[in-house]
Amino acid sequence: MAREGIIGKTVDLGIKFYSNGVLFDPFNVATVKIYDRKTGGSIVATITPTRIDIGYYRASWAIPSSYLPTTYYDSWQWVAESGMESKTQRYSFSIVPESVSVEVPSIVRAEVGCRPRPSWEFYIGLRNVEDVGNGMGLRLSFGKAIPSDSDKLVHYNVYHSDTRFGVLDSWPKLITTEQQIIVNVTPGKLKYFAVRATEFIPSEIDVTDLVQAGIDLYQYPDALTLQNDIDAYAAAINVGNTNGYPEKGFLLVDTEILKYSVKDGTAFHVEDTERGAFTTFIDIHFVGAEVKLWHGIEETNTVIFQETAAWHKEWGIPRNVDEIGQLNVDSDGYREAAVDHLTTDLSVSDKNIDFPSYDYKGYHRQSLQATFSGGCVNSYVGGEFDGGRGLFLMDRNLARLDSMLQVTGEPVVLLRRKWTGKRCRCMGLRRENPRTRCSYCFSKKC
Known part of the structure; x- marks a missing residue:
């Protein structure tokens, strides 16, 4: 079908975006510009497009009655995904006098070049979160994801937060290649979890260089601050301290992804050919910009689970007789009585x-x-x-x-009997002990 509009009336110029044959909403669709030539030329109108449906956008132009019959070109510009470079495409349409009968203008089709990403084989995202009963551990199980290419390895980014809305709004906390992991959290505190699949070429990044947070589980390093301006060419990205980052990998600075293969104690070294990785826009960056280890191209499931770490009676009473204040005690969420009031002070x-x-x-x-x-x-x-x-x-x-x-007596101050050391907050007065803890604390049987 032709794309025609009548002089003096409004013409609807539509476009549908597809990704792998499926209608897809680009990250951003910019203002549509009407040109009088196929290349170059002058802008005769600018129009804000309207989203009609998933992947379907429309720009309506009121054609001035003073225009003569000719061909014009509507220029569409879009960004497929966040951080990617924009793409611009012009499409032609004719304007004719009112005496000519025209049909509804056809809708053009645009194929959006999204970056490849893994897909779930059967079950999407997180399948289950269960309390293992040792007071800190939560077992996360999730489905198997398939990489987009055989030379890539699927990784799983683990998100968790104290609030449901904060889970996917934050950066991932952990990364693994396994489908079942145990995450340690604060006992008795409700946590929300999500898992998204991503993929990397193993030769480009090794997550085992990261700080280990559990069996086959590694922790994303903290974000750093850029300490020098960098232009659009090869650069040394000074951040002060690169500890905790892998020997090679990808960095996210503003919206640009930079690949690095060499690092030292204070900087990452990036070559010209390593700028703008994964079709991101090469830009200049200034002091103070945030530098993070990039989490890869993720699929976008929104499955969220919640769970609380608790003590289970069948595990027995948690004990650590010989290392009070050490492993499983120092940061396990228990309060400490710093002063010994066992002997009453008169x-x-x-x-x-x-x-x-x-x-x-x-x-x-x-x-x-x-x-x-x-x-x-x-x-x-x-x-x-x-x-x-x-x-x-x-x-x-x-x-x-x-x-x-x-x-005949002596007035005294009656004090609550206390012990020093870590104590469970639900202990009874006569059961508190820094070494033997309550067998029902946080239990589902309480």
């Missing part, structure tokens, strides 16, 4: 500070006969009280006990 009461002697008047009167005879009238222990005479034996007994402390 030094304050010996000084008799804030414990003045009784005056033995009113309800402090020691004479029981005076009490029964109403000699303590107007007190709240005996005599007339609220318009009547009565005797409150419990109050009287308590008063006598208070008085006896001044004669």
Whole structure:
């Protein structure tokens, strides 16, 4: 079908974006420009396109009535994925006088060149998260992903956060090549998890160079700060300290991906041919830009699970008798009583500070006969009280006990019995112990 519009009326110029034969929304579709020539020429109009449906966009142009019949060109510009270079394509259409009958303009088809990425073989993303019962470990299981090319190896990026919305909004925390891992987290704290598949050529990056966080599990290094301006050519990317980064790999600086094959203690060294990897735009970068280890081209599943690490009774009481404050104790989420109050300190009461002697008047009167005879009238222990005479034996007994402390006893400060060391927060008073912990703590049986 032809693409024609009538002079003096509005023409709808549509385009559909496809990726591997499937309608696809590009990361960004820029303003459409109308040119009077196939190449070069002048811009006669600019139009903001409207998204009609998945992968379908439309630009509507009101053709001025003063225009003569001729051919114009609508220029579309889009970015397939975040960080990729933009692509521009012009398509022709004719404008005709109102006397000519025209059909609805045909919709052009554009093939979007997305970067290849792995796909899930059967089950998409994270399949299950279960508490292993040792207070810190959560077992994550996920499906198998297939690489886009046989020379690539699938890796799995692990995301976790304290909030559901923060899971996929953050950078991945861990990376692995296995389909089941155990992640250690703070006991008793709810965590949210997601897993996305990515892929790398093994000769270009080795994740085992990263800090190990578990069996077959490695930790992404912290982001760094660029300490020198770099242009669009070969450069030394100074960051101050490259510890924790692999010997070779990919960096993300702003939106550009840079491949490096050499690093030293303070900088990554990038050649001309290693700039703008994975079709990203080569740009200049300034001091203060964030430098991160790139996580690869991920698939985009949004499967999220939640779980809390807990102690299970069937594991027995967690013990670490010989290494208090060391492994499995130092950072396991337990509080510490730093002062030993096992022996009650009576030094304050010996000084008799804030414990003045009784005056033995009113309800402090020691004479029981005076009490029964109403000699303590107007007190709240005996005599007339609220318009009547009565005797409150419990109050009287308590008063006598208070008085006896001044004669035969010693006033003391009653303190809660405590021990030093790590303690479970749900322990009972008589069960707390820095070495033997509560067998029901965080248990599902509590």
